[in-house]
Amino acid sequence: MESTDTNRLRYxxxxxxxxxxxxxxxxxxxxxxxTSWNKLSKWQPKKLLRLLLEVDPHADKDAIISIGEPDQEGQPASIMHCLGRERVLKLEEIDSFYDRLGSYLHTPTKAQADAGAPESAGKILAKCRELAAILKEVFESQIINSDFKISSEIKCVRCGAKVYGRLPPSMEDSVATCLECQAQYRVMSLPDGQAEWQPITQPLQCSNKECMEEAWIFQQDIKPGIKWKCRKCGQQSRIILGISPVLGDE
Known part of the structure; x- marks a missing residue:
């Protein structure tokens, strides 16, 4: 990497x-x-990490792991001993380096050649050094690929596939996405270690003005052309784009 030879820097x-x-x-x-191994077979790291983040929003977050003996059963320990820190490769780092490094491995297109001279050896070396420093931090982590999880799963009400959700240790709510149809659910932690799942939907009224029954539609389905049948009156409704006149000084 310390060579000034462009070909060696590309390697x-x-x-x-x-x-x-x-x-x-x-x-x-x-x-x-x-998830399924079929989903994990994506070879592009950006796409794969984005998939992991849909399953676990903390998949690219650093972690510090500590242990301690509680002063009282059921209560956090007052004195904690740090076991180490895990430095995790982040999505924004892959976004910053992966395609840029890839551009060094190809002959410039005509448009790129017309736009100016190719990357100099100095620029390639600077980018390589920057990434090497990040990778050094990752590989020198005292803890590698830690995975403490509380998970839950349901059958997607939209497509029938299994949906997996991870509950953060903080007991905060999280969002789980069906990897088959992209339906989203809010996953809420319950005190007894269980989880409650709620589809993230939007209420839409029936187009029959004498009915006005609400249907709960997944947010990603709310777009022009979507249809649904009212469970109360049987009327079919759909979302359309519309144009209305501007009145007065609106």
Whole structure:
């Protein structure tokens, strides 16, 4: 990587790019029980990590793991001992480096050539050094691929596929996405270790003005052309685009 030879620097860029892929693939192994291997077979690290983030919003977050003996059963320990920090490769870092490094591995297109000179050896070296420093932090983590999870699953009411949700240790609500149809659910932690699932939907009124029954439609389905049948009067309704006149000084 310290060479000023552009061809050797391109090889260094290739090795660093492959390191990004390897790190994301390794992390994905811990999510095999949260989705299907078919979904995890995506080879582009950006797409794969985005998939992991749909399952677990903390998939690219750093973690510090500590232990301690509680002073009283059921209460947090007053003295904690740090076991180490895990430095995780983040989505924005992959976005910043993966395609950029890839651009060094191809002959410039005519449009790129017309736009100016190709990247100099100095620019390639600077980018490689920047990524190498990040990878060094990741590989020197005291803890690698930690995975403490409380998970829950349901059958998607929209397509029937299994939907997996992870509950954060903070007991806050989280959002789970069906990886087959993209339907979203709010997952709420209950005190007894159980979880309550609620579809994230929007109420839409029946087009029959004498009925006005509400139907709850998944938010990602609310777009022109979508149809539904009223469960009360049987009227079919659909969403359309419309144009109305502007009145007065509106």
């Amino acid at each position: 260094a860029a290739l090795e660093l790019r492959m390191a990004l892929e390897a790190l994301v693939y390794e992390r994905a192994k811990h999510y095999a029980t949260d």
